[in-house]
Amino acid sequence: MAGGKETPRQKMIGMMYLVLTALLALNVSKSILDAFVAIEENIQISNENEFTRGQEKYLALKEVSEDKSQKDVQVKALKLMKTVSQIDKMTAQRIKFIDDLKIEILDACGEEIKTTGTKESIIFKAYDTKEPLKPIRMKLEHVQGMDKYDEAMHIIIGEDITKPTGKGVELWKTYNSYRKELTELIASSVIVEKGKPAFNFNAPEINKFSDMLDLSKQVDKAIESSKVAQDDKESIKKIYISLTKSERSVVHDVPNVHWIGKTFDHSPIVAALASLSSMQKEILTARADAVSIIRARVGGGEYSFNKIMALAYGPELANTGDEVKIEVLMAAFDSDKQPEVTYAGKVVTDVKDGKGVITTKASGGNEMVLNGFITIKNKSGMPKTEPWSKTIKIMKPQGNASLPEMNVLYRDYDNKLLAVASGYEKTIVTISNGVSLKPGSYAIDGKQINGHIVRPSGASKTCEVFVSGQNTLTKKTVKLGSFPFRIKNLPPPTCFFGKASNGGSALKSDVVLSARYEDSPLNAVFTVVSWELEFMGRSASGNGNIINAQAASLLKQAKPNATASFLVKYKGPDGKLKQSAVVVKL
Numbered sequence: 033m034a035g036g037k038e039t040p041r042q043k044m045i046g047m048m049y050l051v052l053t054a055l056l057a058l059n060v061s062k063s064i065l066d067a068f069v070a071i072e073e074n075i076q077i078s079n080e081n082e083f084t085r086g087q088e089k090y091l092a093l094k095e096v097s098e099d100k101s102q103k104d105v106q107v108k109a110l111k112l113m114k115t116v117s118q119i120d121k122m123t124a125q126r127i128k129f130i131d132d133l134k135i136e137i138l139d140a141c142g143e144e145i146k147t148t149g150t151k152e153s154i155i156f157k158a159y160d161t162k163e164p165l166k167p168i169r170m171k172l173e174h175v176q177g178m179d180k181y182d183e184a185m186h187i188i189i190g191e192d193i194t195k196p197t198g199k200g201v202e203l204w205k206t207y208n209s210y211r212k213e214l215t216e217l218i219a220s221s222v223i224v225e226k227g228k229p230a231f232n233f234n235a236p237e238i239n240k241f242s243d244m245l246d247l248s249k250q251v252d253k254a255i256e257s258s259k260v261a262q263d264d265k266e267s268i269k270k271i272y273i274s275l276t277k278s279e280r281s282v283v284h285d286v287p288n289v290h291w292i293g294k295t296f297d298h299s300p301i302v303a304a305l306a307s308l309s310s311m312q313k314e315i316l317t318a319r320a321d322a323v324s325i326i327r328a329r330v331g332g333g334e335y336s337f338n339k340i341m342a343l344a345y346g347p348e349l350a351n352t353g354d355e356v357k358i359e360v361l362m363a364a365f366d367s368d369k370q371p372e373v374t375y376a377g378k379v380v381t382d383v384k385d386g387k388g389v390i391t392t393k394a395s396g397g398n399e400m401v402l403n404g405f406i407t408i409k410n411k412s413g414m415p416k417t418e419p420w421s422k423t424i425k426i427m428k429p430q431g432n433a434s435l436p437e438m439n440v441l442y443r444d445y446d447n448k449l450l451a452v453a454s455g456y457e458k459t460i461v462t463i464s465n466g467v468s469l470k471p472g473s474y475a476i477d478g479k480q481i482n483g484h485i486v487r488p489s490g491a492s493k494t495c496e497v498f499v500s501g502q503n504t505l506t507k508k509t510v511k512l513g514s515f516p517f518r519i520k521n522l523p524p525p526t527c528f529f530g531k532a533s534n535g536g537s538a539l540k541s542d543v544v545l546s547a548r549y550e551d552s553p554l555n556a557v558f559t560v561v562s563w564e565l566e567f568m569g570r571s572a573s574g575n576g577n578i579i580n581a582q583a584a585s586l587l588k589q590a591k592p593n594a595t596a597s598f599l600v601k602y603k604g605p606d607g608k609l610k611q612s613a614v615v616v617k618l
Contacts, residue, residue, distance in 0.1 A: 193293025
């Protein structure tokens with residue numbers, strides 16, 4: 033641009049381009065910084081929501097602890113309130129630590145942090161010891177040096193992103209110790225009867241994992257090696273995983289970078305603050321989940337009802353002579369007060385877990401109606417009686433099979449198959465000629481359906497699907513029918529350049545090649561592997577479905593109605609490489 037051979041006019045043009053590029057870079061930078069401000073604002077709103085969610089469970093437990101009408105429940109709630117107090121104390125320590133770190137960064141950047149609560153203040157609402165779980169409320173749009181990053185790096189990282197020495201080390205340790213303390217406290221807070229062993233969880237230090245499945249397996253192993261209550265296992269696992277981060281990773285070809293270095297290296301001040309607020313959200317979410325778990329350990333007081341509804345559950349269909357089982361319960365269930373259930377004027381004796389279980393035989397014409405009453409007492413001992421009713425359709429055994437994507441099975445393609453043994457609780461499906469058949473879930477017309485996936489291969493031209501029904505109570509299996517299907521190869525797809533297929537008109541700016549079906553019920557996926565272009569006696573080629581710069585440059589030279597020819601090589605569900613040509617006008 034500034035070479036000796038350039039004319040003054042060329043130098044001036046070059047300088048103008050340089051200035052324009054710099055201005056564009058500044059605009060992009062500002063947009064990114066504004067985006068971080070918006071993200072941080074949304075995180076702060078989420079923090080308030082998570083704080084409120086936790087407080088609702090806390091207050092519900094507190095209400096039970098103050099209810100003297102049920103002494104045993106009150107005593108239990110009072111013990112659990114002590115656990116929640118411990119959780120809140122450890123949570124407040126972390127929230128305060130992160131808030132102090134935010135203030136330290138803002139102060140180091142020379143921002144005005146002494147004035148609070150005004151329209152121009154960065155700190156809209158300061159930390160309040162009366163509400164120690166609520167983080168500082170900030171307005172980052174008032175930060176003057178949004179793009180500063182040296183100060184945050186120096187405070188949090190130090191000099192080496194692989195070996196942080198700053199406040200980030202303490203942040204990492206206190207975050208991980210919260211995970212350990214919280215999950216262990218949840219597990220050990222289960223109140224057990226005298227003489228029975230207490231529950232516990234020996235939380236490991238898991239900071240290295242290949243993926244989420246690997247992390248899940250490691251946590252499962254730790255839980256199984258401890259004595260965790262069955263009802264708490266999934267909840268503790270969820271909280272542990274939500275507070276777990278991979279300690280080391282590769283960043284821009286730099287190996288063994290610490291999470292602190294990865295997160296805060298050259299991070300603008302607004303991005304660093306957003307990351308810290310995000311950690312507070314994770315802590316508040318874990319706290320709310322933990323309090324919810326503990327609240328669920330005592331009944332009463334959490335909800336109030338002004339209506340009570342009787343519900344009856346059972347099979348929707350039954351065959352004549354089949355044994356059917358009906359479960360009847362109140363919508364508002366109290367584990368300390370079992371209901372009284374009647375059916376056909378008689379009291380049901382099988383009542384437990386808040387529901388009465390009725391066993392009878394299906395009979396009648398097209399449907400059978402069962403009904404009776406259910407009675408439960410309130411805290412004052414007053415009975416409340418509601419009628420219940422359950423209708424069961426009576427069906428004759430029959431089998432049916434249909435193929436949603438036509439009556440053909442396509443080779444090396446996951447054909448969706450529906451096979452139903454009407455009138456039976458369990459449908460058993462088999463297939464002939466060694467064709468692959470396995471259960472599968474898929475969507476048809478927007479509805480999720482549990483059916484089967486059939487994938488033929490080889491030279492077979494036909495096969496049969498056999499449908500049987502089984503009564504899960506009697507284990508009796510009845511063959512209901514067989515259904516023939518033809519086996520064919522998948523039809524070839526249509527190749528496109530942009531939106532144009534063979535013979536169509538494309539744009540010079542189009543760059544995407546694709547292979548797919550048009551107006552077909554088949555949901556086959558084809559991947560473009562490579563392509564070759566012939567245009568104006570010149571050629572270009574490349575891999576993938578995006579044409580390269582050479583091809584794009586050729587097409588931009590096209591005159592109106594010029595013809596371009598692509599040879600597209602693609603792979604379909606069978607994994608075989610095939611090719612097809614697409615000729616378009618430009």
